[in-house]
Amino acid sequence: MSSPDPLPPEFPPPSAGLSVxxxxxxxxxxxxxxxxxxxxxxxxxYGRLNEQKxxxxxxxxxxxxxxxxxxxxxxxxxxxxxxxxVGPGRLFDTDRYFLxxxxxxxxxxxxxxxxxVNAETGQPxxxxxxxxxxxxxxxxxxxxxxxxxxxxxxxxxxxxxxGMQALKWAEVYPERVFSAIPIAxxxxxxxxxxxxxEVGRQAIMADPDWCDGNYLLEGKRPHRGLxxxxxxxxxxxxxxPALHQKFGRxxxxxxxxxxxxxxxxxxxxxLRHQGSAFVDRFDANSYxxxxxxxxxxxxxxxxxxxxxxxxxxxxxxxxxxxxxxxWLFPTQESxxxxxxxxxxxxxxxxxxxxxxxxxxxxLLDEPEFHATLTGFLEGAAAHRGLPQAVRx
Amino acid sequence: MMTxxxxxxxxxxxLIADMVVAGSRVLDVGCGEGALLDWLGTNKGVDGRGIxxxxxxVSAAVSHGLSVIQGDADTDLKDYPSGAFDYVILSQTLQxxxxxxxxxSHMLRxxxxxxxxxxxxxxxxxxxxxxARGRMPVTDTLAYTWxxxxxxxxxxxxxxxxxxxxxxxxxxxxxxxxxxxxxLAIPSCEGIANLFAHQALFVLSRKD
Numbered sequence: 001m002s003s004p005d006p007l008p009p010e011f012p013p014p015s016a017g018l019s020v021x022x023x024x025x026x027x028x029x030x031x032x033x034x035x036x037x038x039x040x041x042x043x044x045x046y047g048r049l050n051e052q053k054x055x056x057x058x059x060x061x062x063x064x065x066x067x068x069x070x071x072x073x074x075x076x077x078x079x080x081x082x083x084x085x086v087g088p089g090r091l092f093d094t095d096r097y098f099l100x101x102x103x104x105x106x107x108x109x110x111x112x113x114x115x116x117v118n119a120e121t122g123q124p125x126x127x128x129x130x131x132x133x134x135x136x137x138x139x140x141x142x143x144x145x146x147x148x149x150x151x152x153x154x155x156x157x158x159x160x161x162x163g164m165q166a167l168k169w170a171e172v173y174p175e176r177v178f179s180a181i182p183i184a185x186x187x188x189x190x191x192x193x194x195x196x197x198e199v200g201r202q203a204i205m206a207d208p209d210w211c212d213g214n215y216l217l218e219g220k221r222p223h224r225g226l227x228x229x230x231x232x233x234x235x236x237x238x239x240x241p242a243l244h245q246k247f248g249r250x251x252x253x254x255x256x257x258x259x260x261x262x263x264x265x266x267x268x269x270x271l272r273h274q275g276s277a278f279v280d281r282f283d284a285n286s287y288x289x290x291x292x293x294x295x296x297x298x299x300x301x302x303x304x305x306x307x308x309x310x311x312x313x314x315x316x317x318x319x320x321x322x323x324x325x326x327w328l329f330p331t332q333e334s335x336x337x338x339x340x341x342x343x344x345x346x347x348x349x350x351x352x353x354x355x356x357x358x359x360x361x362x363l364l365d366e367p368e369f370h371a372t373l374t375g376f377l378e379g380a381a382a383h384r385g386l387p388q389a390v391r392x
Numbered sequence: 393m394m395t396x397x398x399x400x401x402x403x404x405x406x407l408i409a410d411m412v413v414a415g416s417r418v419l420d421v422g423c424g425e426g427a428l429l430d431w432l433g434t435n436k437g438v439d440g441r442g443i444x445x446x447x448x449x450v451s452a453a454v455s456h457g458l459s460v461i462q463g464d465a466d467t468d469l470k471d472y473p474s475g476a477f478d479y480v481i482l483s484q485t486l487q488x489x490x491x492x493x494x495x496x497s498h499m500l501r502x503x504x505x506x507x508x509x510x511x512x513x514x515x516x517x518x519x520x521x522x523x524a525r526g527r528m529p530v531t532d533t534l535a536y537t538w539x540x541x542x543x544x545x546x547x548x549x550x551x552x553x554x555x556x557x558x559x560x561x562x563x564x565x566x567x568x569x570x571x572x573x574x575x576l577a578i579p580s581c582e583g584i585a586n587l588f589a590h591q592a593l594f595v596l597s598r599k600d
Contacts, residue, residue, distance in 0.1 A: 319454065320461075338461050342468065345476035347441070349454045350461035354447060371455040380456025
């Protein structure tokens with residue numbers, strides 16, 4: 001998106017985020033069998049819901065994201081993770097669409113998760129929190145969408161784990177999803193990705209301050225373990241060319257190597273910074289639970305081993321997007337989704353965007369990616385009978 | 393940016409567009425930036441999908457609101473269910489596929505009809521070029537040298553019709569085209585068309 005116009009001062013709305021209690025009367029049945037409720041859900045909205053309630057877009061965040069899509073983050077103060085795309089006249093045009101994003105179940109930014117207090121025990125859930133799935137996250141989102149009075153979402157969009165949720169939405173609630181955009185995502189978590197997650201979890205659990213998951217009771221935080229988990233994961237979000245371009249073998253504030261284990265290289269310093277910044281805004285147990293939910297995700301297995309079964313009879317319009325340098329969710333994963341959608345003659349667009357920025361490309365300024373999304377949304381809006389963009 | 397639906401369409405594509413019944417389901421294989429799909433959607437209310445190999449083409453088409461996937465005829469047709477479309481279109485692409493025979497079979501499995509066009513290697517200029525110069529023909533419609541051509545499976549009209557017979561495919565219409573993609577006012581009988589058509593356009597259906 002090339003230099004968006006400055007936003008009017010009233011945007012984004014000065015809001016500390018919304019929240020709603022769900023499932024007090026009707027608990028949410030999780031895939032593991034546990035009945036959960038009530039559940040607090042923190043969410044954020046942008047734009048206005050039209051009279052027909054036909055212009056709602058649900059944005060699903062990724063593993064370590066949250067619902068602050070276009071607001072400054074309350075802890076870090078940094079702009080929202082898709083703030084460049086949200087606003088009047090922008091890709092997610094707040095003059096035309098009503099955007100919703102909620103913090104996922106198991107999260108740590110306001111939606112019920114392992115760091116919250118279990119009302120039954122009066123203590124933080126910790127590892128007593130039930131193991132959740134992508135499907136459970138989607139169930140909770142669906143309850144939120146119910147509360148907002150919306151029957152059908154115009155679009156469900158998300159990158160990475162957000163894309164998994166978009167796919168799950170399209171599978172479970174086909175009539176409620178007019179269009180879906182899974183970006184840099186997959187219909188199942190690969191062995192390699194499970195392996196990376198396991199490294200992260202083991203790093204957390206190996207930290208003595210993790211205290212078998214009871215660190216909140218012990219007044220401790222497994223910062224070192226969580227930071228290492230983040231460092232390892234962060235490498236997978238980038239690409240070799242991106243790392244090379246950004247850092248090469250450059251040294252950090254020194255002219256020569258020190259023959260020690262200090263952060264001699266810029267890339268080391270960068271990763272350490274990524275790790276230490278992350279622990280300020282994320283809960284270690286949340287990280288365990290959410291990574292596990294991704295690991296368990298396998299849309300084919302959940303549909304008799306045939307991915308196409310997940311979408312049989314679907315009328316949802318799909319736009320699948322991947323990035324050339326993404327080795328965490330490589331194009332072949334997106335292609336598998338496209339093949340399954342083709343097998344049921346679904347309406348699908350698929351673009352592999354050329355980028356050297358790796359998995360993180362979906363969060364970055366990639367004009368071709370943004371043009372693709374804009375075009376797809378315009379096409380879908382025309383079919384949904386929503387007003388077209390005002391072209392100047 | 394390509395022309396919007398109401399605008400002009402390349403002559404040979406217009407010829408194809410005119411054959412498509414309004415409101416039908418169309419799969420355009422090798423759709424480029426989606427000009428034909430766009431025209432069909434706007435003017436004939438067609439539910440159109442496209443497959444395109446080039447990233448730039450797909451990106452332009454999807455950015456224009458068309459349902460197009462990145463893929464190719466050789467690998468992606470097998471996924472589609474039988475009878476999913478009224479028409480499967482392959483314009484000027486058959487000669488660039490690895491397995492034209494398989495592609496053709498899939499097209500007629502997926503669609504009730506297939507519309508296929510290709511450059512005719514039997515045109516007299518092509519024959520003369522090879523005969524007189526002893527070198528691979530480079531003409532207006534076949535503008536590549538042998539080492540950089542994407543066209544790896546050339547055929548003549550006669551070759552194509554022979555394959556159709558072998559595969560049990562019914563040729564509903566055959567239209568010989570000139571250099572500019574316009575229909576030629578010559579008899580469409582095999583021998584004459586094979587000699588004078590620069591390109592050829594066929595509407596095919598299954599025998600059964």
